[in-house]
Amino acid sequence: MARTQETDNETDGGRTNATARDPFRSGIDRRRVLHSSATIGATATLAGCLSEASGQRAPTVYVFNTGDRTLSLIDADTDELIETVFIGTTASFPANQYGTGVDSTYDTLWLNVSGGVKALDQQTVDEVATIETGFEPNYPNLTPDENHLLVASGGTTTLEPDPADPDDHVLVRIDADRGSDTFGEVTGELEVGYAGPCDMTLTPDGEYAFVPNIADETISVVRVDPFEIVRHVDVGDPAGRGNVLPFMATASFDGEYLLVENGEGELGPDPAIQRDGSESIWDISTPEQPVELERITRDDGLPAPPITSEIGPDSDVAYLFTPAADAVTVIDLEERAVVRDIDVGGSAIAGAWGPSRETLYVPVQTANHVAVIDHAQREVLTTIETGESPTGAVGGMVRPETTSSQRVRSSLASLGLTVGEREPTFCPDDNCYCG
16 A cells, blocks of 8 residues: 555546635736746745755744645744745645654654545655555544554545445554654554544544544544554434534543534535534543533534634643634633634634644635634734645644745746646545645
């Protein structure tokens, strides 16, 4: 399953998501034309010297722009854009839970691409491994010891509820240690049937992972080593009509809580019962015996269906990404209640903590910026311009040493020109420019 070359483009320019929107469908923004022209003209002079910290350790946030396959690099100390470079691939839900803090020396970005996962070297942003899973949707996360990558493959809200020939979805464990002779190789695989595994999140000790199964109405408790499923936990009754549909999850940094985003409706591309969404708070202090503590619904102040979440460093508050409300919704985990909605200026499906875990970086797809949320104040401090349709983000401590060629191609891509490879990623239906 492991290989080290770029995957081939799809016949339609890499487009696999039928609902993907074209960010250039309304034409090219004149301001971007002027900006890109200036960038192209200045690139030769800059000659790769845009940041004094290039190639060194420095707090950085990597933002994946799915609209033009570029990567925006943000200085996490100053909250300023360093540069945007073309990488020919993208990610909606990159591995961003561990290996991202100020004390981490990890130097690899793990991307969810259509058909598998891809590893980029943070120093050069060049590909170092590609692992195929056989499924378009993939949800990776790194273990806290930075030795394994776990991937849930196959699940999405648009799965057919009762297919004639159901797929056999998988959970995969990959060697993520760059110093290992088997880096990038599959070290374990679990076939789970047509369960619809939609995410992967880990306890802080790295012993257990949790996987929401949208087609099976369960949460799987997975032991990392040996790689095995310990048990399946039923998610109970829906808040309204249809099914619960658990599909994304985040474990807290203290190992006490598990947040699960639920569809609350029917599975499928055109459900008869529309998905209203809910948020479940689970007690995972005994990892093999999760207990649901609360389910927050629209009647409890949830403004829109949550897509995924991040939990604060002290595990006292959660941030839910509610794109239909153009907001990030804040949940008090002790009170188990909605406390506020933060306007981020557009639609966002994910976010990532900076290395210090003091600020949350939220790529806003429909505004082409990142909203920087101050955790202490629970408000947006600033916004940072990015490439087209920023979607996924990761924090880290390596400042890439980019090339003039990457910057020139980024400028051309920002004008809507086809430049190099355009590898797709996979996103929730109607919530992403992933084509």
